[in-house]
Amino acid sequence: MDDFFADLLTQRGWESVKKKSDGVVARHPLNVGYASLLLRVFPSSKTLALEASIGAGNANWDRIASKINGDRKTKEFALRYDTLVKKVDGHEISSEHVLPFLDECLKHAAAIDIDAEIDKYSANRPDFPFIPQIFHLAALAYLGQDRIISGYLDAFRRGKNMNFVPAITEAFIARAYDLALTQKEEVVVIPKLKVGDVFRVPLSTGVAHIQYIGKGKLFNSVVLVGPRISDSVEVVSPELFKGAYFIHYHVDAAIRAGLLSRVGQLPAPLLPLRWRRPLGGAEVNWSVDDTSGREVHKSELTQEEIDLPVGISLNHAMLLTFIEHGWRPEKFIKSRLSAFESPPDEPLIPLPGAVS
Structure with a gap:
C-alpha cells in the first residue's frame, strides 16, 4: 500500500516522497511555501479510512526555527497540522479514492494563511510546551521584532526565565535575537498582487x-x-x-x-x-x-x-x-x-x- 501511495503522490506532483513506519510523507510546493503531508490507512471491520496530517510552512521559517533550535541542518517546522479523513466503503482502496483526497489535502494546505499563523505565534507566548515556545521565538525573529526578544534576553540575564520551559536557555533567546536583527534588515515589503x-x-x-x-x-x-x-x-x-x-x-x-x-x-x-x-x-x-x-x-x-x-x-x-x-x-x-x-x-x- 505504501508503494501504491508513493506512486500516486509522485504522479500528483508531490516531492521528497518517503515511506515511514507510520505512513508515507511528502511535500508539495505552494505559492508561498510548501505543503507537508503524512498519508496512511486505518482499517476497521467494515470500512477503510484514508487519514492525512496536512500542514504548511516555508523555507525561511524552517531556517529560522531550525537555527533557534540549534539544529545543524534545516529541519521542517510546518506551522500548522490538521487531520483530514476520508472513509472508503469496502476493503480496497483505488486511485479513484486517493487522487481526489490528495487534491483535497493540497487545497486545504493552500488555504492555510502562513503569515496569519506566524502573526498568531508572535502575539502569544505560550507557557508550554517546548515547540510552541520555539515557534513564538521564531515568529518574532521572522518578523524582525528584536525589541521583544531583547526584553526576554534581559530577563534571562537577570535570572528570570519568563515562563519558558527549562529546555529553552539563554542561548536560544540570543540566537532568536540575532536572527531578528538580520530579518529586520532583509524584510522587503512587496505591494499586494492585483488581478490584472x-x-x-x-x-x-x-x-x-x-x-x-x-x-x-x-x-x-x-x-x-x-x-x-x-x-x-x-x-x-x-x-x-x-x-x-x-x-x-x-x-x-x-x-x-x-x-x-x-x-x-x-x-x-x-x-x-x-x-x-x-x-x-x-x-x-x-x-x-x-x-x-x-x-x-x-x-x-x-x-x-x-x-x-x-x-x-x-x-x-x-x-x-x-x-x-x-x-x-x-x-x-x-x-x-x-x-x-x-x-x-x-x-x-x-x-x-x-x-x-
Missing part, C-alpha cells in the same frame, strides 16, 4: 510579459503568458497577449527574487474553470475536468478538450524555457517535446502532477 497586474519577464533573447489572473483552486497563481518576445521595452497593451495561454507560476516568489518587474495593469480574463492535466508515461495521457468539474482519465482528447488550458506548474527556469522555445498548449497532446517550436536541449518539462 502585468509583469515584464527578462529573457536571454529580449523581454516577454505575463499577467496575474488570480489564485488557482489548489495552489499557485494563475498567469496569462504572452508569447511575444521583444528586443526592446514596449508599451503595456493587449497586443502583448495575442495568442497567450494560461499556466500556473510562482509569481510571489519571483517578485521577491527580483526576477519580474511590475509594469502596468490590463483588464484580466476570468480564471479558467476547466483544465487538462498530463499524466505519466512515455506517451502522455490526460486527466480532464468534465463539465461537472469531475476528473476523467483519457488517452485521446476531443478538440474541445485540446482547447482547454494545460494545468501544469512552472518555476521561473521553466517559464523562461517555455517562452524562449515557443511552447504551445494546443500542440501538447501526445509528446511533451512536440509542444515546443524549437525543442530545448535539456527540456525543463514538469513531471506529471498538474494542478488547478
Whole structure:
C-alpha cells in the first residue's frame, strides 16, 4: 500500500516522497511555501479510512526555527497540522479514492494563511510546551521584532526565565535575537498582487510579459503568458497577449527574487474553470475536468478538450524555457517535446502532477 501511495503522490506532483513506519510523507510546493503531508490507512471491520496530517510552512521559517533550535541542518517546522479523513466503503482502496483526497489535502494546505499563523505565534507566548515556545521565538525573529526578544534576553540575564520551559536557555533567546536583527534588515515589503497586474519577464533573447489572473483552486497563481518576445521595452497593451495561454507560476516568489518587474495593469480574463492535466508515461495521457468539474482519465482528447488550458506548474527556469522555445498548449497532446517550436536541449518539462 505504501508503494501504491508513493506512486500516486509522485504522479500528483508531490516531492521528497518517503515511506515511514507510520505512513508515507511528502511535500508539495505552494505559492508561498510548501505543503507537508503524512498519508496512511486505518482499517476497521467494515470500512477503510484514508487519514492525512496536512500542514504548511516555508523555507525561511524552517531556517529560522531550525537555527533557534540549534539544529545543524534545516529541519521542517510546518506551522500548522490538521487531520483530514476520508472513509472508503469496502476493503480496497483505488486511485479513484486517493487522487481526489490528495487534491483535497493540497487545497486545504493552500488555504492555510502562513503569515496569519506566524502573526498568531508572535502575539502569544505560550507557557508550554517546548515547540510552541520555539515557534513564538521564531515568529518574532521572522518578523524582525528584536525589541521583544531583547526584553526576554534581559530577563534571562537577570535570572528570570519568563515562563519558558527549562529546555529553552539563554542561548536560544540570543540566537532568536540575532536572527531578528538580520530579518529586520532583509524584510522587503512587496505591494499586494492585483488581478490584472502585468509583469515584464527578462529573457536571454529580449523581454516577454505575463499577467496575474488570480489564485488557482489548489495552489499557485494563475498567469496569462504572452508569447511575444521583444528586443526592446514596449508599451503595456493587449497586443502583448495575442495568442497567450494560461499556466500556473510562482509569481510571489519571483517578485521577491527580483526576477519580474511590475509594469502596468490590463483588464484580466476570468480564471479558467476547466483544465487538462498530463499524466505519466512515455506517451502522455490526460486527466480532464468534465463539465461537472469531475476528473476523467483519457488517452485521446476531443478538440474541445485540446482547447482547454494545460494545468501544469512552472518555476521561473521553466517559464523562461517555455517562452524562449515557443511552447504551445494546443500542440501538447501526445509528446511533451512536440509542444515546443524549437525543442530545448535539456527540456525543463514538469513531471506529471498538474494542478488547478
